[in-house]
Amino acid sequence: MPSKEEVLSFIQSEEYEPIKIHGIAEKFGLDNKEEKKLEKTIEQLIKQGYVVKDQRNKNRIVRAEEKGIFRGVYSASEDKYGFVVIDGDDENKIFIEGNNKNNAIHNDLVVVRIIEDAEDEDQKDSGEIIRILDRGLKEVIGTFEKKRNFGVVIPDDKRIHRNIRVEKNRFGKATDGDRVVCNILKNNNDYENDNNLDGNIKEIIGKKGDRDLEIKVMLRENNLSGEFSPFVIRDAKKIEAPIEEDFKNRLDLRKLNIFTIDGEESKDLDDAISIEKLENGNYKLGVHIADVAHYVKEGSRIDEEALKRGTSIYLVDRVIPMIIEDISNGVCSLNPNEDKLTLSVIMELDLNGNVVDYEIKESIINSKLRTSYNDVSDILEKEDEYLSEKYRDFIDDFRNAEKLMKILKEKRKKRGAISLGGEKMKISLDDNGKPISLDVEDRRVAEEIIEEFMIITNEVVAEHFYNLKVPFVYRVHENPDKENIDYFSEFAARFGYDLDSSKDILEQREELNNILKESERKKDSCIIKSMVLRTLEKARYSDECIGHFGISNMYYCHFTSPIRRYADLLNHRIIKETINGEMDENRKEHFKQIVGDIAEKLSEKEKTAEYVEREVFDYYKTLYMHNKLDEEFIGIITNVTYGGIFVELSNKVTGRVKVGELSDGKYELDEDKLCLRGITSGKVYSVGDEIKVKVSETSKNIRKVDLKISRENREITK
Structure with a gap:
C-alpha cells in the first residue's frame, strides 16, 4: 500500500495524466481492499488542497493548481484585505478581499481558489479562501483587558483582526492593562466555523505605564534578553585585569602615542590607533584591537552566551551587549592609561594607499588618550582653538590620520566601492525617555578616519589568512542578481538615470556609483538609495572567500570589533593559534568543522539585530511624531501599494496615506508606472512626486505614522 507521500508524488509527476481513483490503484497494483484505503488517502489530499476531483470528467483526480486551487499562507494587511503567498514566494501571491477570507487570520495555512484572473501581468489574481488547514498563530503579544467574567487580549499586531478570549482560570497574575504573551488554544479543526480565538496568559512582559x-x-x-544568567555573571567576576605574566611574548607598544576615537557615550572601546609619518614619506598605521579571546575561552559559558547572541544590539538609549559588561566595558575595554592586551596590525602604506609591509602581532598597549568623534572633527573641520590646545600632543596624529584617510578613501573610490553616503539620523531623549529632537547628521571626518582604518585592517587580515589556507570567517557580498539589476535599470530610467544592465559587473558598479552621486543633488535621492540597497545582495558571513562587491575587494573579514561581534572573536582565536604556532592539523580540522555553521548562524543573528535596532528607532520616531499631529510637512512619495501612498517627510520619517483617506473616489494601482491613479478623478500619485501632507495619527505599538493629504496640496494629474 503506497504512502500518502508516494501517491502525491505520483500525481505531481510530469508524466501524470488525470485519471480516476481506480486508474491510480491499477498503477500501484492495488486490490479492491487496498483501493478503499487509497480512496481515503485521496480524500485527505483533497482536504489538504493538493488535488481535486474533476466532476465534469467523471471524477478524475486532477492536480489542484490545474483547477486554480493552491495551498499557501494567508498574509493579512492592517486593513481588511490580504494575500495568500504560494510556496513561500512573495512574488507568487493571490489577492484576497476581506469578505473572501472565510475566517482566516494572519499566518494561517489555507487552500485558496482563484475567482478572477488579473487583467494584466502587473496585477494579482483575486481569490477566495475555501479551507483553513492550520492556524499559523501560536502565541500573541498584546494588551490584557479584564472583563466581568473573562478577559481579552488585544493583539499588538494589527494584522490580527480578532481579540483572544481568556477565561478566568487562565489569567494567571495578569491585571488590566498588562502587556502579555498569550498562547492560542486549539479548540478544534473546524477553523472555517470557529469564530472565537481562545488563549491563556503565558507571560507578563510589563505593566501599563x-x-x-x-x-x-x-x-x-x-526572543532577545538583556539579562545574563547567574552562571555567566559569576564567571565574569572571576576574570581579572592582565598581570606581568600575561605580557610575555607580546609586542610591547606602551610607549607609542596610541589613542581611541569613539562616541561620547561609548563604554566598550575595542579599537585604538597609532599613526606616524616615516622618513620615506610613507605612513605607519597601527590598529590595535582588544584581545577578547585571551579572556573569553572557547566553550566557556561566557563564550556560549556570546555565540548565542552573535552580536551586540545598539538601541537608541541602551546596548544589549554580546559579552557581559564586566568584560566588554571593563577588562577588555581599551580605557586610557591602563595596560591592555591587544592584537595589533601594524601597516606601512605608501602615498597611493598601498600596503607595502605589515605584521600581525599579539601586543600590549597603554592608550594615552580617549577622545570623541565630535572633538576630533571639530579640530580638523573647524580648527577649534580650545580643543586644539586640549589635544595639542595629538594634533599631528589627527592631521596625519586625516591625510591617510583621504588617500584610502580615494583609492576605494577609484576601484569602484559602493558609496551610499554618510547621512545618519539621531534621536535625543529627555530624562524620562521621551524623544525631544530628531536630527539628520552627516558623517564627520573623524568617523571616516576610523571607518577607513578599520576597512584596510580587515582587508589585510582577510588576505593574509586566506593565503595561509587556514579556516576563517569572511565577510562576503555577492554580485547583484541579474534580474535585480535589470529591474533597477528600468526603475532608474523612469527618473532619468541610465544603467546598462548588459555591461560587465565592474562597469555596472561604476554606473551605480554615478547614479548615487548624481541623485544626491535631487529630491529623489532617498528613493534611489533605497532601490540600490534593495538591488544589492545582503552582506553575510561565510567560510568561503568569494569577494565583497560593495567594498570592491576579493578579501574582507571582520576582525576589528571582537567585543560586539562574534565573527571577530572567532577570527581572533584562529589568528592567535596561527601566529603562536598552535594551528596543527587537528586544530585546523576543528575550525573547519565549525566555522561554516557558525558563519551561517551569525548572519541570521545579524539580521535579527538590525531588525530590532530599526524597530526601536521607528518606535522613537513615532513617539516623536505624536507631538506633530496636524502639523504640515513637505515629503516625497517613495512607494505606492494597494494600501496607500508612502511618503518620506523632510525629517526622514516615513508615513502612509491610506487609500481610504483619498476621498475623491476609488484608486487603482499601476505597478508598471509606480503610481496610484484615481478611476474617476484622474488624479495620479506617483513615486518621486513632492507632496504636502499632515500628520493625522500615530501608533507606537506598531511603529506607524498615518498621514493625510493637505487641502492646500497642489492637484497632481497626469
Missing part, C-alpha cells in the same frame, strides 16, 4: 515597556515588548517579540 512602564517607561521601557515598548522596548521590552520588542525584545520579547524577537
Whole structure:
C-alpha cells in the first residue's frame, strides 16, 4: 500500500495524466481492499488542497493548481484585505478581499481558489479562501483587558483582526492593562466555523505605564534578553585585569602615542590607533584591537552566551551587549592609561594607499588618550582653538590620520566601492525617555578616519589568512542578481538615470556609483538609495572567500570589533593559534568543522539585530511624531501599494496615506508606472512626486505614522 507521500508524488509527476481513483490503484497494483484505503488517502489530499476531483470528467483526480486551487499562507494587511503567498514566494501571491477570507487570520495555512484572473501581468489574481488547514498563530503579544467574567487580549499586531478570549482560570497574575504573551488554544479543526480565538496568559512582559515597556515588548517579540544568567555573571567576576605574566611574548607598544576615537557615550572601546609619518614619506598605521579571546575561552559559558547572541544590539538609549559588561566595558575595554592586551596590525602604506609591509602581532598597549568623534572633527573641520590646545600632543596624529584617510578613501573610490553616503539620523531623549529632537547628521571626518582604518585592517587580515589556507570567517557580498539589476535599470530610467544592465559587473558598479552621486543633488535621492540597497545582495558571513562587491575587494573579514561581534572573536582565536604556532592539523580540522555553521548562524543573528535596532528607532520616531499631529510637512512619495501612498517627510520619517483617506473616489494601482491613479478623478500619485501632507495619527505599538493629504496640496494629474 503506497504512502500518502508516494501517491502525491505520483500525481505531481510530469508524466501524470488525470485519471480516476481506480486508474491510480491499477498503477500501484492495488486490490479492491487496498483501493478503499487509497480512496481515503485521496480524500485527505483533497482536504489538504493538493488535488481535486474533476466532476465534469467523471471524477478524475486532477492536480489542484490545474483547477486554480493552491495551498499557501494567508498574509493579512492592517486593513481588511490580504494575500495568500504560494510556496513561500512573495512574488507568487493571490489577492484576497476581506469578505473572501472565510475566517482566516494572519499566518494561517489555507487552500485558496482563484475567482478572477488579473487583467494584466502587473496585477494579482483575486481569490477566495475555501479551507483553513492550520492556524499559523501560536502565541500573541498584546494588551490584557479584564472583563466581568473573562478577559481579552488585544493583539499588538494589527494584522490580527480578532481579540483572544481568556477565561478566568487562565489569567494567571495578569491585571488590566498588562502587556502579555498569550498562547492560542486549539479548540478544534473546524477553523472555517470557529469564530472565537481562545488563549491563556503565558507571560507578563510589563505593566501599563512602564517607561521601557515598548522596548521590552520588542525584545520579547524577537526572543532577545538583556539579562545574563547567574552562571555567566559569576564567571565574569572571576576574570581579572592582565598581570606581568600575561605580557610575555607580546609586542610591547606602551610607549607609542596610541589613542581611541569613539562616541561620547561609548563604554566598550575595542579599537585604538597609532599613526606616524616615516622618513620615506610613507605612513605607519597601527590598529590595535582588544584581545577578547585571551579572556573569553572557547566553550566557556561566557563564550556560549556570546555565540548565542552573535552580536551586540545598539538601541537608541541602551546596548544589549554580546559579552557581559564586566568584560566588554571593563577588562577588555581599551580605557586610557591602563595596560591592555591587544592584537595589533601594524601597516606601512605608501602615498597611493598601498600596503607595502605589515605584521600581525599579539601586543600590549597603554592608550594615552580617549577622545570623541565630535572633538576630533571639530579640530580638523573647524580648527577649534580650545580643543586644539586640549589635544595639542595629538594634533599631528589627527592631521596625519586625516591625510591617510583621504588617500584610502580615494583609492576605494577609484576601484569602484559602493558609496551610499554618510547621512545618519539621531534621536535625543529627555530624562524620562521621551524623544525631544530628531536630527539628520552627516558623517564627520573623524568617523571616516576610523571607518577607513578599520576597512584596510580587515582587508589585510582577510588576505593574509586566506593565503595561509587556514579556516576563517569572511565577510562576503555577492554580485547583484541579474534580474535585480535589470529591474533597477528600468526603475532608474523612469527618473532619468541610465544603467546598462548588459555591461560587465565592474562597469555596472561604476554606473551605480554615478547614479548615487548624481541623485544626491535631487529630491529623489532617498528613493534611489533605497532601490540600490534593495538591488544589492545582503552582506553575510561565510567560510568561503568569494569577494565583497560593495567594498570592491576579493578579501574582507571582520576582525576589528571582537567585543560586539562574534565573527571577530572567532577570527581572533584562529589568528592567535596561527601566529603562536598552535594551528596543527587537528586544530585546523576543528575550525573547519565549525566555522561554516557558525558563519551561517551569525548572519541570521545579524539580521535579527538590525531588525530590532530599526524597530526601536521607528518606535522613537513615532513617539516623536505624536507631538506633530496636524502639523504640515513637505515629503516625497517613495512607494505606492494597494494600501496607500508612502511618503518620506523632510525629517526622514516615513508615513502612509491610506487609500481610504483619498476621498475623491476609488484608486487603482499601476505597478508598471509606480503610481496610484484615481478611476474617476484622474488624479495620479506617483513615486518621486513632492507632496504636502499632515500628520493625522500615530501608533507606537506598531511603529506607524498615518498621514493625510493637505487641502492646500497642489492637484497632481497626469
